[in-house]
Amino acid sequence: MKKRILGLLAGASMLMPLSAFAAPVEITLWHMEQPPHRVARIQEIIDAFNTAHPDIVVKQEPQNWGEVYAKAPAALSAGAGPDMLFAIPDFTPILKNIGALTSVADFVAELDKKHDFVDSTVQSYSYDGGVWAVPLYNMAMSLWYRKSVLDGAGLKVPETWADWKAAAEKLSVDGTYGIGVPANKQLYTDQTIYSVMVNGGATEIYNEDGTLRFNNPQTVAALDYYAQLQKLSPPDSTSWTWGEAEACFVSKSCGMIMQFSVISSYDTQGGGDPADLGVAPIPHADGEKDHNTIAYANAVMLLSKDEAKRKASEEFIRYLLEPETYGKFLNMEPGLFMPVTADGAKAESFWGDPMATKYKAQIEQIIANSQNGRLFGFTSGRTFPSIAAISAQNVIAETLQSIVVGGKSAADAVAGGQDRMVEVSK
Amino acid sequence: MKRSLPATLLLGLSGLFLLLLIGMPFWWVVTGSFKLPQEIIARVPTMVPHSFTLQHFAKLLSGSDYPVYMINSLLVAGISTAITLVLSVPAAYAFFRLAFPGREALYRIILLAYAFPSIVVLIPLFGMFARIGLIDTLAALVIINVTFALPFSIWMLRSFFASVPKEIEEAALMDGAPPTVILRRIMIPLIAPGIASVGIFAFISAWTEYVFASVLILSDAKRTVPVGFSGIIGQYQIDWGLLLSGASLAVLPVVILFALVGRWFVSGLTEGAVK
Numbered sequence: 001m002k003k004r005i006l007g008l009l010a011g012a013s014m015l016m017p018l019s020a021f022a023a024p025v026e027i028t029l030w031h032m033e034q035p036p037h038r039v040a041r042i043q044e045i046i047d048a049f050n051t052a053h054p055d056i057v058v059k060q061e062p063q064n065w066g067e068v069y070a071k072a073p074a075a076l077s078a079g080a081g082p083d084m085l086f087a088i089p090d091f092t093p094i095l096k097n098i099g100a101l102t103s104v105a106d107f108v109a110e111l112d113k114k115h116d117f118v119d120s121t122v123q124s125y126s127y128d129g130g131v132w133a134v135p136l137y138n139m140a141m142s143l144w145y146r147k148s149v150l151d152g153a154g155l156k157v158p159e160t161w162a163d164w165k166a167a168a169e170k171l172s173v174d175g176t177y178g179i180g181v182p183a184n185k186q187l188y189t190d191q192t193i194y195s196v197m198v199n200g201g202a203t204e205i206y207n208e209d210g211t212l213r214f215n216n217p218q219t220v221a222a223l224d225y226y227a228q229l230q231k232l233s234p235p236d237s238t239s240w241t242w243g244e245a246e247a248c249f250v251s252k253s254c255g256m257i258m259q260f261s262v263i264s265s266y267d268t269q270g271g272g273d274p275a276d277l278g279v280a281p282i283p284h285a286d287g288e289k290d291h292n293t294i295a296y297a298n299a300v301m302l303l304s305k306d307e308a309k310r311k312a313s314e315e316f317i318r319y320l321l322e323p324e325t326y327g328k329f330l331n332m333e334p335g336l337f338m339p340v341t342a343d344g345a346k347a348e349s350f351w352g353d354p355m356a357t358k359y360k361a362q363i364e365q366i367i368a369n370s371q372n373g374r375l376f377g378f379t380s381g382r383t384f385p386s387i388a389a390i391s392a393q394n395v396i397a398e399t400l401q402s403i404v405v406g407g408k409s410a411a412d413a414v415a416g417g418q419d420r421m422v423e424v425s426k
Numbered sequence: 427m428k429r430s431l432p433a434t435l436l437l438g439l440s441g442l443f444l445l446l447l448i449g450m451p452f453w454w455v456v457t458g459s460f461k462l463p464q465e466i467i468a469r470v471p472t473m474v475p476h477s478f479t480l481q482h483f484a485k486l487l488s489g490s491d492y493p494v495y496m497i498n499s500l501l502v503a504g505i506s507t508a509i510t511l512v513l514s515v516p517a518a519y520a521f522f523r524l525a526f527p528g529r530e531a532l533y534r535i536i537l538l539a540y541a542f543p544s545i546v547v548l549i550p551l552f553g554m555f556a557r558i559g560l561i562d563t564l565a566a567l568v569i570i571n572v573t574f575a576l577p578f579s580i581w582m583l584r585s586f587f588a589s590v591p592k593e594i595e596e597a598a599l600m601d602g603a604p605p606t607v608i609l610r611r612i613m614i615p616l617i618a619p620g621i622a623s624v625g626i627f628a629f630i631s632a633w634t635e636y637v638f639a640s641v642l643i644l645s646d647a648k649r650t651v652p653v654g655f656s657g658i659i660g661q662y663q664i665d666w667g668l669l670l671s672g673a674s675l676a677v678l679p680v681v682i683l684f685a686l687v688g689r690w691f692v693s694g695l696t697e698g699a700v701k
Contacts, residue, residue, distance in 0.1 A: 034657030035665070036490035039646070064657050067640040074549055074641065078556030139662075175469070243664025247467040264663055269463040336662060 025312040026057045027304065030072070030082035033332060034062045041332035049319050056312045069094065069392060076100050076303065083304040084313050088296050089124040089378045090391035092132045097385055100303055103130030107302075107314055115321055115341035120373055121297035127383035133299035134317055137330055137337040139260045140295040140370030141195045145278040149255055157280045161200070161225055164283040168232045171255035178232045180254035182240035183404045189240075189397035191294050192258045194376045196229075197222040198292040199284035203374055205390075205421075206382040212425075215418035221285070224410035227403045238405060258282060260296075261366065263335030263359050279362045281369050295373020297340060323347035327356075335359055338367050386425030393424050452677075459483065459670035466666045482667035483675075486658075491646055492672060495654035500679060502564050502639075502650055503632035506571035510579055510628040511621060513572070518583030519609050523595075533584075540577040544637045552641060562644040570642070571632040579624045586620030587613060622687045629683055651676050 033042065039062050046058045061082065063071065068085075072095065075081040081100075095101050108122060108131045121135035143158070150157065153171055158164035168178030182189045197203070202218035230237065234248060246262050248254035250270035262270075266277055281291030300317060304310045320329055321341060327349025330337045334355035339345040345367060350356060356363055376396065377387030390396075399417030402408045408416070429437070454473065458466050462477040486492045520526075521533050551570070552561070560566040590613060598608045614621065636652045643649055649657075655676065659669045 032661075035660040035663075036485075036658055040489075061645050062657060063644075064640065064653070065661060066656070067653075070548070071641045074552040075561075075644065078553055078561065080556055080561050080644065241664075242662045243660070243666075246663060247666065251467040251469050253469045260662055269467060333663070 022055075024055050024057045025308045026059070027083040027309050027312045027316065029058060029060045029084045029086075029300075029316075030063050030068070031060065031086040032063050032065045032068060033086070034064060035333075038332040041328065045320065045325060045329055048325075049316055052319075053315065056315060058312075058316050073098055073100075081303055083302070083309050084316070085301045085303055086136070087133050087299050087301050089299075089375055089383075090388050092125060092299070092301060093383070093385050093388045095301060095303070096128075096132050097388075101132050101301060103132065104134055104302055105131040107317075108134055111318070111321060111341075115323075115343050118297075118340050118342075118371070120295065120371075121299075121340040124297045124375055124378045125299055133301045135297045135299045135340040136317075136320070137298050138295055138340050138370050138373065139298065139336065140338065140366055140373045141191055141258050141260060141282065141293045142366055142369050143256060143280045143282050144249055144259055144262050145256045145280070146252070146276050147278045148276050149252075150278070157278065158283045160283050160286045162286055165225075165228060165232075168229060168256065172232050176253055176255060177234050177248070178255045179229055180233045180237060180240075180245050180248040180257045181226065181229050182245060183230050183233075183238045183397075183400055184240050185394050185397045185401055186241055187391075187394060187397075188242050188245070189400060190376070190391065190394055191296075193223065193226055193396050193400055194374075195258055195282045195292075195294045196226045197376075198294065198374050199282050199288060200225070201285065201288060203292070203379055204382060205376050206384055206387075208382060210382075210384045210386075212418050212421050214421055215414050220410045220414045223400055223403060223414055225285075226400060227410065230400075230404050238401070261333075261336040263355065263362060264333065267355065267358070274359050274362070277359070277362055279365045279369075281372075290372065291369070292372045292374060293369050294375060295370050296375060297373075298337075324349055326350065327352065331356060335363055335366070338363075338370055386421070389424040390421050395420050395424060455670050456674045459667070459674045461667075463667050466670065482671035485665075486668055486671045486675070490658045490668075491649070491654060492651075492658065492675070494647060495649050495651045496675070496679075498564060498648060498654075499633060499650040499652075502567045502571065503629050503679075506568050506575065506632040507625050507628040509568065509572045510575045511625055514576055514579035514583055514624060515614065515621065516609065517576075518580045519587055519605075519613060521580060522584045522587040523605065533580075536577045536580060538577075539573065544574070548637060548641055551638075555642060561642060562648055564648060566642045567632075567635070567639055567650065570638045571628070571635055575628040575631050579628060582624055582627070583617065583620055586617040590616050626683060626687055630680060633680060 029046075031042065033039065039060070042060055046060060050057055069091065072081060072085060076095070076098070085095075087095075092101070108117070111117070111134065112122070117135055118138065121138055122131065125131055125133045125135065145157070149171065150167070153167075155167045155170060156163070158167045171178035181192055197219060200218050200222040202216065202222050205212060205214045207213045234253065236244070242259065245254070245257045246259060246265050249257045249259070249262055250265045252270075263277070266272065282293050284291055302310060302313050304313060319325055321344070323343050324347075326339065326341070326344045327347040330339060330344070330350055331353040334353055339347070339350060344350060351360070377383060377391065395417055398420065399413050402413040402416060403410055406413070454471070457473070457475050459482055460478050460480070461472070461475045462479050465472060465475065465477050521529060555561050555566050560569070594612060594616070595608060598612050603611070634652060635650070639650045640653045643653065646654070655672045659665055659672065
């Protein structure tokens with residue numbers, strides 16, 4: 001008996017250190033916020049989380065949007081993928097289709113109850129009977145201008161397409177361009193064209209049965225109008241991405257641009273006078289009433305199949321969305337990333353940032369614009385797997401290029417664009 | 427034959443035009459990296475800087491992982507170059523001198539590896555490397571770089587071997603030198619300019635390789651310059667100063683390599699070898 005007790009005690013003493021010092025759960029976060037200051041801010045948040053949660057260790061591995069579409073599926077299939085991965089709506093179907101995702105509907109419902117998500121941000125990830133990612137931050141396209149420039153030309157902030165084109169023409173003097181819109185076969189051009197399309201009644205690109213309805217009179221009118229604006233833009237706008245447009249505006253070469261935010265560059269390179277920086281909703285077609293825009297609800301996908309890692313990932317996301325943390329997270333790029341939760345939009349950690357304080361009026365306007373945000377292929381529950389290919393191959397931008405570079409009429413280009421969408425969807 | 431004045435003038439102007447065409451972008455990038463942000467994006471570009479700052483370099487070197495990317499790139503490119511040379515010189519000599527069955531067929535087949543677009547083999551290679559634990563290692567990049575540089579290097583070096591006068595080898599053979607000694611003591615010194623060319627080719631290929639480095643490397647600490655640098659300049663908001671300073675620094679190792687190895691090109695080692 002004595003021997004047995006001693007044996008048990010010895011066994012217990014051997015097990016004790018294991019249970020007392022169980023290895024923490026390690027989880028890896030892949031995100032695409034690679035600029036050094038963003039990586040540093042995310043690391044600050046991770047460090048604080050790791051300190052507060054000794055049983056979990058989060059580490060980040062920044063990736064590049066350019067490669068992640070191919071890299072993530074390859075890494076996951078090889079068992080080398082992350083536990084959490086940032087996403088935009090058209091990225092999620094790719095991972096869902098290879099079976100990498102399970103619905104996070106219950107988790108999103110729990111967070112929604114506590115923080116109140118902006119509905120459209122959840123909708124972008126809600127289809128096929130599930131919710132496939134947790135919204136984290138929003139980006140909405142707006143019209144940026146300098147108040148002094150519009151005032152100097154005797155112009156008001158354009159409300160309609162007619163006002164907008166007239167303003168762009170009037171501002172095209174002395175070597176400056178009234179407006180800078182891109183015509184590159186690239187995502188930025190997809191975004192700016194769609195921002196015009198949603199303001200001309202061409203919101204949906206799918207019918208309810210999944211067939212395409214890109215080729216319709218509203219889309220033709222929107223692309224025709226956009227091509228007219230492009231003629232008033234710098235000639236190199238056919239190769240622009242976000243950075244070139246922003247530089248054009250900040251250097252006063254362009255009177256107006258469509259952009260998610262110019263605040264950071266304007267502040268450091270464009271004078272930094274908040275009173276002169278104007279931001280407005282994208283003008284709408286003359287027959288329309290409401291201003292709409294494109295909005296990208298960035299989110300995080302949970303990829304781990306391991307229960308402990310999944311719970312640890314959820315704990316990290318809960319921490320991230322707490323108002324005390326959330327503002328710090330959003331302000332990794334002040335003025336660019338907008339809150340997706342009601343309590344986040346009021347958080348002291350968000351508005352307490354010096355840049356947010358300085359450009360409060362502009363940020364409030366962006367948040368207001370984002371309320372009417374839509375995303376092509378993710379509207380009205382009409383989300384179909386082919387949107388991933390249509391978006392990845394920039395078919396909308398390609399359609400515009402066939403007008404401004406190829407010289408086609410808008411009607412022919414849009415018809416060709418729909419054919420191309422059908423082709424890439426196969 | 428003496429050139430006429432108009433022909434000389436035309437030649438000079440053409441040369442100057444080409445020099446400006448090639449040199450101006452480099453000038454703009456390097457001088458731009460010392461300009462203040464406002465001047466970089468000014469409406470009217472300035473070819474001669476009106477301002478001077480080191481802030482972009484300071485931010486690049488102290489505020490980002492660029493130095494880590496540089497060290498990784500130097501390691502990968504240096505080791506890849508060394509292995510490529512160690513393997514390609516004897517292989518090229520074997521294809522040039524030794525008689526073995528299927529030599530000509532094999533000589534042509536090895537170039538097939540160079541003909542495949544890298545993107546085609548990317549995903550299968552990822553799976554293979556994952557199985558043997560090479561994902562997220564610099565060794566994976568070295569293997570890839572050597573694999574892709576080797577076929578062309580062998581082809582290049584075989585041509586250099588063929589240009590060496592046959593009499594030199596015959597003289598060594600008559601003195602009883604075995605093939606390894608002939609290669610080491612006679613042929614390698616004679617084809618030094620060719621080895622330098624292959625070295626530069628292998629180094630630049632590895633230094634600029636992007637596709638495999640972007641997919642096979644997962645963590646920031648293992649990234650090479652092309653991939654790491656493309657990330658730190660930003661997407662929605664480009665830091666132009668960071669972009670220009672990073673680009674200026676990225677060409678430095680290649681320029682230094684040319685400066686060091688360039689001398690080999692003009693040494694004319696075969697001159698006077700045959701009397």
